[in-house]
Amino acid sequence: MKVCVWGAGSIGTKHFNILQDNGCEVCFLSRRKLDQKHFNSLNDVLSIFNPDHIIVATETNDHEKCLQLIIEQKFKGNIFIEKPIFNKMSQLSFVTDTFKERIFVLYNIRFNRGLGLLKEIIETEGITGLTCFVGQYLPDWRKGTDYRKSYSACSEKGGGVVRDLSHEIDYTAFLAGRIKSLFSISGNCSDLEIETEDFSNIVLESENTSNITIGLNYLNKFPRRFIILNTKSNTYELDLVNNHLLKNGEKVDLKFDMAESYERQAKAILAEDYSQLCTYEEGIETLKVIEAIEVSSNDKRFINL
Template sequence: MKAIVIGFGSIGMRHARLLDKLECKVAVVSSRIIEWDCHYFSLTEALQIEKPDYVIVANRTSEHYKTLLELSRNGFKGTVLVEKPLFDQENEVPPNDFQNLFVGYNLRFHPGIKKLKSYLENEKILSFHVYTGQYLPQWRPQIDYRTAYSSRKEDGGGVLRDLSHELDYVNWLLGGWERLTALGGQFSSLEINSDDIFSILLQTKKCPVVTININYMDRLAKRFVIVNTENNTIKLDMINNEIVVNDEKETFEVSRDFTYIEQHTAVLNRNMQDLCSLGEASEVMGMIKAVEEANLEQRWIRK
């Protein structure tokens, strides 16, 4: 299969490397001079010459819309995977003839999330609490965090969008949000103009009390979920790779590349069950908008 990766930052590099490992013929579109055998500066030229089956949009979030528009105008008819989030602001996808469009919420393929999903089937869920935090300068230690898109609101950065994985899997596991309120913004001394913390309180179709806490501040990285059901208390720790149900602990192995490989394999094999659809990604964008409105207006927002 022929693939084009658009953008060659850290996530674009990972997509290109892993697709090459999966024996795809990979071309990269980047405005920079890069170390990749098949490199184009122009997306139009790359599409005309390579005629790809699969395109990965991995440039800045703020550039996703115009990239999809360019793909559409060039008549691309294959499969598109857009890195999360879909856009920097809620928007409609341009009219297109894409075979499929998915969004890269690859945490759905994390073995811990999959185990949690199976445990929650046929359970009455009473509360669901999410906590994810990591100090932004530690995210990509090879670069100055102040130059990364995460630090710039105008590029689609900020913790609410960076960690929208948490919003997606809450919707995916709990049946979609119904109402929410939130507090957040930029409060730390980090040299950024994007939000660095958000706390969200919400109700979903399957759970009456849900909290999501995300930040750029934790010097000790944390990513965990605690769930109380009618019968069990479950804690999933995605840093230490363990899930505890009451007093029974199960550990699992997961490499940094695992969820990305599983996601691409699902696309290539047309196994769409766990992939994030356009509709589901749009639901996350609507949730992001509601969180920002709730924070600004200090009120509850209903879907």
């Protein structure tokens, strides 16, 4: 199988290396000078490399433009877009039904073994409440780079905790069903030199429970990422930083880590098993929730979806 990775930043390079390590023939589409096989134009990629699939790993604000160019070329393979699917909702009439079936959004946490176990638990025990939290100090995210120049710091590039950390929105719907309504308080409460929001606290109702809270921030000096699931029978806590799962305070025998989730996602793509991937429609639903969070925070009101 041959895969083109469009974008040679940190996440694009991660995709490239994992796919290559799994025996896939990979190229970059990038204007950077690279040691790896790369092309400077989509036309060259399609006519010379002829990939089976394309991964779009550019900055979020470029996703829509990249997808439109791929569709204009009538590409026959599948298209995998790094999360979130787009920066903003817009006129997407160029995405026909035929292409929608072949577009997926890469939310790698769906492939975390711990999250998969929580989904299985919900199917047997039900769900009465879900608490999701992620916080990490933005200047520590990308070593050797100036956070003030990163896309995270820029609204136009798709930065801010709500878009940057939209994994929590995706896996909330993945676990608890479609989001029906929400209320959010988001903004800036730190001295970080950014134009985007550095925190967001969200209360949500889904198809399966009206007891959901999500907390996102760029502030934690030590990283935290966890999920607390209450079922009709038990309480579970999944720690996605320290890689352990607790059931009623007792550690569950389960080995997993975040790096493995990227590996498992890549293997699913290579095996053409898309059952666990975020579909185009689900990616659009997540984007609608993102925009509803922003409206709720600005207008200080509940939003029905």
